[in-house]
Amino acid sequence: MRDAKIKALLPVVNKPARYTGGELNSVVKDSGSVDIRYAFCFPDTYEIGMSHLGMKILYSLVNARKDAWCERVFAPASDMEDAMRTNGVELFALESGESIKSFDLIGFTLQYELSFSNVLNMLDLAGLPVRSQDRPSLTPLVIAGGPCACNPEPLAPFIDIFLPGEGEEVTNELIDLLKLHKSRGSSKLEFLKDAVKLPGVYVPAFYDVEYNNDGTIKSITAGNGAPEKVSKRIISDLDTVFYPESFVVPFVDIVHDRVVHEIFRGCIRGCRFCQAGFLYRPIREKSPETVSRQSRALCGITGYDEVSLCSLSSSDYTKITQLLEMLLDWSQPENINIALPSLRIDNFSDELMEKLQCVRRSGLTFAPESGTQRLRDAINKNVTEDEVIRTSRKAFSGGWTAVKLYFMLGLPTETQEDVDGIAVLAQRVVDEYYANPDKPKGKSVSVSVSASSFVPKPFTPFQWEPQDTVDMLKEKQDRLRGKVTTRKISLSFHKREMSLMEGVFARGDRRVADVLEFAWRSGCKFDGWDDCFDFQKWSRAFEQCGLTPEFYANRRRDFDEILPWEHMDYGIRKDFLIAENKKAHSAVTTPNCREKCAGCGSNKLNGGKCDALSQNMV
Amino acid sequence: MRSVRIWFKKTGSAKYISHLDLNRFVARALRRAQLPLWYTEGFNPRPHTAFSLPLPLGVESVCECVDIKIEGEIDDGEILRRISGASVPGIEFYSVTEPVLEPPKIGFAKYEFIFFPDDGDGTALKDSIASRLASGSLPAEKKTKKGTMRQLNLAEFISEARTDLCDGEVTLEAVLTAGNENNINPLLLARVLLEGTSYDYRLAKITRLKLYDAQHNEYR
Ligand code: SF4
Numbered sequence A: 001m002r003d004a005k006i007k008a009l010l011p012v013v014n015k016p017a018r019y020t021g022g023e024l025n026s027v028v029k030d031s032g033s034v035d036i037r038y039a040f041c042f043p044d045t046y047e048i049g050m051s052h053l054g055m056k057i058l059y060s061l062v063n064a065r066k067d068a069w070c071e072r073v074f075a076p077a078s079d080m081e082d083a084m085r086t087n088g089v090e091l092f093a094l095e096s097g098e099s100i101k102s103f104d105l106i107g108f109t110l111q112y113e114l115s116f117s118n119v120l121n122m123l124d125l126a127g128l129p130v131r132s133q134d135r136p137s138l139t140p141l142v143i144a145g146g147p148c149a150c151n152p153e154p155l156a157p158f159i160d161i162f163l164p165g166e167g168e169e170v171t172n173e174l175i176d177l178l179k180l181h182k183s184r185g186s187s188k189l190e191f192l193k194d195a196v197k198l199p200g201v202y203v204p205a206f207y208d209v210e211y212n213n214d215g216t217i218k219s220i221t222a223g224n225g226a227p228e229k230v231s232k233r234i235i236s237d238l239d240t241v242f243y244p245e246s247f248v249v250p251f252v253d254i255v256h257d258r259v260v261h262e263i264f265r266g267c268i269r270g271c272r273f274c275q276a277g278f279l280y281r282p283i284r285e286k287s288p289e290t291v292s293r294q295s296r297a298l299c300g301i302t303g304y305d306e307v308s309l310c311s312l313s314s315s316d317y318t319k320i321t322q323l324l325e326m327l328l329d330w331s332q333p334e335n336i337n338i339a340l341p342s343l344r345i346d347n348f349s350d351e352l353m354e355k356l357q358c359v360r361r362s363g364l365t366f367a368p369e370s371g372t373q374r375l376r377d378a379i380n381k382n383v384t385e386d387e388v389i390r391t392s393r394k395a396f397s398g399g400w401t402a403v404k405l406y407f408m409l410g411l412p413t414e415t416q417e418d419v420d421g422i423a424v425l426a427q428r429v430v431d432e433y434y435a436n437p438d439k440p441k442g443k444s445v446s447v448s449v450s451a452s453s454f455v456p457k458p459f460t461p462f463q464w465e466p467q468d469t470v471d472m473l474k475e476k477q478d479r480l481r482g483k484v485t486t487r488k489i490s491l492s493f494h495k496r497e498m499s500l501m502e503g504v505f506a507r508g509d510r511r512v513a514d515v516l517e518f519a520w521r522s523g524c525k526f527d528g529w530d531d532c533f534d535f536q537k538w539s540r541a542f543e544q545c546g547l548t549p550e551f552y553a554n555r556r557r558d559f560d561e562i563l564p565w566e567h568m569d570y571g572i573r574k575d576f577l578i579a580e581n582k583k584a585h586s587a588v589t590t591p592n593c594r595e596k597c598a599g600c601g602s603n604k605l606n607g608g609k610c611d612a613l614s615q616n617m618v
Numbered sequence B: 001m002r003s004v005r006i007w008f009k010k011t012g013s014a015k016y017i018s019h020l021d022l023n024r025f026v027a028r029a030l031r032r033a034q035l036p037l038w039y040t041e042g043f044n045p046r047p048h049t050a051f052s053l054p055l056p057l058g059v060e061s062v063c064e065c066v067d068i069k070i071e072g073e074i075d076d077g078e079i080l081r082r083i084s085g086a087s088v089p090g091i092e093f094y095s096v097t098e099p100v101l102e103p104p105k106i107g108f109a110k111y112e113f114i115f116f117p118d119d120g121d122g123t124a125l126k127d128s129i130a131s132r133l134a135s136g137s138l139p140a141e142k143k144t145k146k147g148t149m150r151q152l153n154l155a156e157f158i159s160e161a162r163t164d165l166c167d168g169e170v171t172l173e174a175v176l177t178a179g180n181e182n183n184i185n186p187l188l189l190a191r192v193l194l195e196g197t198s199y200d201y202r203l204a205k206i207t208r209l210k211l212y213d214a215q216h217n218e219y220r
Helices: A004-012 A051-063 A078-086 A113-125 A168-184 A187-193 A275-279 A287-301 A320-331 A352-355 A373-378 A386-396 A417-434 A470-483 A498-507 A513-520 A535-545 A548-551 A574-585 A602-606 A609-618 B014-016 B021-032 B074-086 B123-135 B186-194
Strands: A036-040 A068-074 A105-109 A141-145 A161-163 A206-210 A217-222 A259-262 A304-312 A337-339 A365-369 A400-410 A446-451 A489-493 B002-010 B048-053 B060-070 B090-095 B106-115 B139-145 B149-153 B157-168 B169-177 B204-215
Touching: A004 A078, A036 A051, A036 A168, A051 A068, A051 A259, A068 B106, A078 A113, A078 A609, A105 A113, A113 A337, A113 A498, A113 A513, A161 A168, A161 A365, A168 A187, A206 A304, A259 A287, A259 B186, A287 A304, A287 A320, A287 A535, A304 A320, A320 A337, A320 B060, A365 A386, A373 A417, A386 A417, A400 A417, A400 A470, A417 A446, A417 A470, A417 A489, A446 A470, A446 A498, A470 A498, A498 A513, A498 A535, A498 A548, A513 A535, A535 A548, B002 B074, B014 B060, B021 B048, B074 B090, B123 B157, B123 B169, B123 B186, B139 B186, B169 B186
Parallel strands: A036 A068, A036 A105, A105 A141, A141 A161, A259 A304, A304 A337, A365 A400, A400 A446, A446 A489, B060 B204
Antiparallel strands: A206 A217, B002 B060, B002 B090, B048 B060, B106 B169, B106 B204, B139 B149, B157 B169
């Protein structure tokens, strides 16, 4: 089945096992016996894409249908891409080795703004025009989902359909509909007009955007029967929703090579900078019984020796102790590790601590996010300095010698004092180590501080805020570097220009699409990779298109400005976000969802239900 | 507890699975096969696996083996049946034996090379390869364990070589020194043999056929 041309490339590229397919549990079907061929595209490398849980879910979900075959596609590394282009090999799906050009559906998952150029590159590598209007036939239909679909506008001209929200149900509905229209011989327009009747389907071509003279949006108007506002889809019951019975097990080492299990969606914390915390609301928990049963079956079929529980904040799972008990019950005799990332430090009960002795923690990491209590209050990050110090003390007396601290620079309302506070807090952790009488002899402590640049995101209280300019960030990074006086503290920062571009795409409008296309045509791809990112090319692209990145990233918006994602409905109420924004500016916190419902509005998309809500009512 | 040697072939695109990746693959296959394995002691118990001779990336083999430790009652036929059911196409487990020689006893390995001439006429290529082999001088550079480069004459490490031409393909069967000392990577030989020609040595199909001890007895 596999093209001899592809085979000839494999011996000359790096890590060819990324392109061979044939991994355990990968699904091979007879292409003649299915109606719909679906290319699930991850716009990054194999190692990153294969670690992604959403892809595993949708891959299994589509392949559970007899009438459809879903295959995996990743962005080839540069050496492979060059070899493909030189030898006329089009982007192919891993299972069949066939070009995805002739598939029915090409679906991208948008996890990160800086992967947008790879979306264009992959379409092009498949031999397809990048613009939707230049692909007149019904198939292949190019669709996209994932968190970045909450503001899909920078990709609007390239994608036929966006699917905001959770994809488990709408994917099947869309496949059914496409199958029907394919058999009828419908045109693309006929199909799209029918598709927008499905909830959670956004066809950007059906919306007309008008601009004011100052570049802000004047109006967004729906046509062709498309809804004025597109609501994201959500899954109501995580216990009955489809969950894969098997994972493809890669040969090459990937980022997360283990059974991954989602224990709940949403987050009760309401940190004001965190997009995920708002996008995935309302809170829905999966029962410990389901998690344990499904994890055990997955271990059996994959041979993995580790289960990692994932969520935005694992210790907020109400039945965490019960879940760990259930898991350890079978995992210990079978020599399987349970890993629990995203643990918060503030709500460890002693009982949980005890259970955790048997669980592998992935290093000691804290995310105070900012250096002073005032700023932590402003961003609603409910962690105190005392908690960091107390937990460090516990950890040091338990023999740890390395701690990682995560901070952000450029948060709204940040002052020099807040920047200095990062160094002060890191130093206090170092001092805590030396205050420990039983510290290991001759061993020094290592505190790594990662200070990323804050990027304001849609559907957060900070969606109106100006992002710090590249110069402001440089000043703050330099200042922080000057405040750290010991080699025991190591500092790492994000590339400032990368954060700028991330901000542009996060809050960009449709006109940014031209910049994206121009930059891609001049060679931009893998923009999230330090060694590939080329800011000069991006600057030139902005100039060419008569736009500036500052307009999108560094400008404060009024609360009544029409935002590019105004026609997307993620449940979260705008007045809730405005209230949260105002509270941030006066450093007032909001209690977490379990203490008190803040009335975010996201439960309206779930028939009024929110698991945090029912828990705080009883 | 007893040691068991499991033999397998690694062919087709499975040749692109690196040695490290193969380690992980086999560990997982053993778990899936639900064999009564012996686990190492300690905080992170692992089953014991020891591969006889790492296979370079891109080289196929019909004689790979891995030693595992079994604790509990299970016969060799059942081990083979279960591990076969837990594998993927390209990695074919075909026999389970009791290890006779320890891996450090390996002294030689036999490889088959197939070179595909693009013009379809292999005579010139075959002659060139044969005359290089006959010259007794095949200078090459090899990375030592310390990371420095060592100059060597590959001809001194070839104990048997036969070239042939069949259906336009040039084949070479060669026995090279192998094991802990002086292990010769067949890709290095292919490169040296094709140096200066228009052929890309990486496109040759290379298969490991057999393992021997230092006395040229079959490795068992
Ligand atoms: S509905 Fe209330 S409890 Fe639920 S996520 Fe929103 S604010 Fe939190």
